[in-house]
Amino acid sequence: MLAALGATTLHPVIARATDGGPPTAANRRGDIAILRQALALHPGLYRYNSPRQIADRLDRLEIDFVAAQSLEAQYLLLAHFLATIRCGHSYANFFNQKEAVASALFDRPTRLPFQFRWIGTDMIVLREPTGVLPPGTTIRRINGVPAQAILRQLMPYVRADGHNDAKRISLLEVRGDERLETFDVFHGLLFGEPTGGLHQVDVRTPDGGEKTVALPATGIAARRAMMALRATDKTAALWNWQMRPDSVAVLTMPSWGVYDSKWDWRGWLDARLASLGGAKGLVIDLRDNEGGEDCGDSILARLATSDLQRIDYAQKLRFRRTPPEIDRYLDTWDSSFRTLGVGGADLPGGFIARPGESASSRIAAVAPRLTLPVAALIGPVNSSATFQFAATAKASGLVRLFGSTTGGNQRGINGGCFFFVRLPACGLEFDLPLVGTFPRTPQPDAGLAPHVAVAASAADIAAGRDPVLATAIDWAVRA
Template sequence: MTALPPSRRTVLGGLGAAFSASSLLARTSSGPTLLRAAAMREDVALLRRAYAELHPGIHRYNTPPEIDARFAALDQAAAIPMTLRAFYLTLSRFLATVRCGHSYANSYNQRREVAAALFEAPDRLPFDFLWIGDAMVVTADPFATGISPGSRILAVNGRSASAILAALMPRARADGHNDAKRRRLLSVQGDDRYETFDIFFSMLFGQDRYQLRWRTPPDGDVPRPLPVSRSRSAVPPRTPASMRAATRRSGRSSGAVTPRFCRCRAGVSTIASGIGAAGSIRRSTGWSPSGCRDWSSICARTRGLDCGNALAERLVNRETPFEEVQRLVRYRTVPEDLRPVLDTWDRSFDHLGENATRISDRFLRFDAQGDRVDPIRPRGTRYEGDVRVLIGPQNSSATFQFADFVRRNRLATLIGETTGGNRRGINGGCFYFVRLPATGLEADLPLIGRFPTTPQPDRGVKPDIAIPITRADIAKGTDGQLIRALA
């Protein structure tokens, strides 16, 4: 079966339905341009059919009556004309209730004119930050605002940071009830052209000036009274173009899963990965220097979404199933009348379940050899040393699967924070991009559901050694997880 390509962040062509602003917008005499109610409701009905007939995980975290009620609420909301921005927010909030990390109105798959209208407003906050609990902690100050790393943003234009997070969380995607993933997705680290936080913050709270209140971090470990609270009333927002330029100047990546570097020093091989990948630290105990060089060679060859597999091949001592799941789909062949709005890179997905075995009224299971995920087979010299893998909420797709594989087979020590994804199963592998012709928006639709063969908890993979990211580490510029992994 065709695998997911290296990137889905490209608007794909091949759709016959054209985006026609004149046919779906109505201009009021005294207000902004609005989408017609009939156009929105038409697209809601189309989305409902596509998700109901094709989405394998639509009822993983929702009962059929719950999903029906939410679609009904979406249809009711669409009965009143609203702007494209308001409908995007409404649609995103609905899709987040599916609780699937791959089901969302993907900013990278929207039409160019839609993306320009929705995501290019010059109102981004001018600093990078992480959410630690409900605290907005600055991690970098690329525009010299004077807010030092480790500072905690208390309020933006009088609205508390915790209130901002509470408003954005219902629109953030994640698998199941993994809210740590939602917080990490709503953090800004300069890794993406369109940051999830920037999109929703702009639509809900964007301004042309920002008054900030923040608390500076303590100096080192010296006990002191509560840190100083400061404010600045003239912090200008940043544009997407200026943020991308700052990212290039700082040398940060675009969020790719390809390892950023692989080095070997003092018998320790370190592989540092992008935000989407599982960073891993491999100590070469018992290996000669040439063994350490072997890790560097493997690292240089790993590319694409399953880059962890090349590493796993050097850790197993026998053929080992990569997954302990059933891979299920909902359909044999997509109905002809749906195909024009289902954009994809591979039309064989139209017949995805032709050779699958019917196992229930809802599901078909892949059985053919070509439809199964290959097991991990030993390759080369097996590494007998100590392996440590850094994990965290950013690991939610292929890297979640890699962390889960390592956990199940006890191949390494997991260090850091609980991953994204969900042990109850995730959806992905093959995708349609549902083009909603009446409004011009798009929603991603994963086609393969991975369902564990035994009951699993509704959470990600827990670390063996829990080392959370702390405000103190950020203030000092240290990586506590990496330090612990190398200790």
């Protein structure tokens, strides 16, 4: 594997890459040398690619990266290469770039001044603050380029697991829930600022009318002003609970990213689950939730009659200790990751079993048990902890899933522990997952389908309807 990545020539190139002075071709070649050696730690590098394919792409990347004269070109080359790994956690993370790099790449007056989603390949307006474009409006062309063509050009730069393109499309929506939107980043870098600072947008309104409107291209501050407000108080609740008049409780969980929260989410959730006596059902809305901690385990534990076995995936690594010569380029929050594979058994294919992987394979049942109907709303955003929750929930038969196919992949994902790899010459960072999960029996290259497929239409958006939620509530009342 190391030979396929070209690791035999790393050490002298890395030394040149750390020399002082402005970046040179040799410095940029050194960045790719670091990339090659760091990728040898990636457990899913060959999940969807052969060693030969990766080696050929790295050789092509090195030629193009060394020739690239701008940070923008280097970032696009790196993002495009990483997307070919087909790993939803391997990308040049917008939020982990240094401040100067992020400002140069992402703070551009190129953004479309509205929020939207994709229905098929149609770009549908969710919100436009001035009212010029009502919800449900279809964007046909932007500056003369069909919306479908824009989608096709952006897709090769977007992260997702395997060939689950629904996840890529969901990342290319602008829903107002991210401080940096994937669409904004790549559309801005690839298409640039519009002439005169105005986007010429051809649209079809919900009443069937067609027109062209000139909309100002905006910057990052204006985009963030349109975001859904999030609590800045670390002790504030991140989720919403509503008990409806029909006695169905709706729990909306837009994120399980509670790592740095001081909110007692377990106590909050336990109190609400304990209040469900007499309720007709519980609907859990996870559609905007990519993942985080395994918060859903607390719900499954209250539904189970006995301990639940998580979906049986093996956890595999590619290294025991990190190579000392690249340690200084590997940032992380836990230094134990550098010896993650120590004590792990050798596995076929050059893998190492993750030590202690079976310790968290079960979810312990908790009394008193909830016996009411429970539904979960899922979709392509779910690709990490929420994908795993959906898989366990579906296999257990305890939760009925509504919506559309998840992100993630049934062939397994990579994550758990990470390095943030810093390339010294260009200053770019990319996320490197260290733990690969692999099914013990063959699985399809796809996300997880719901029990009941339901999707909103442009007409639903125009009318403010949520057919996914409505269908799940109707089931809960009748079950």
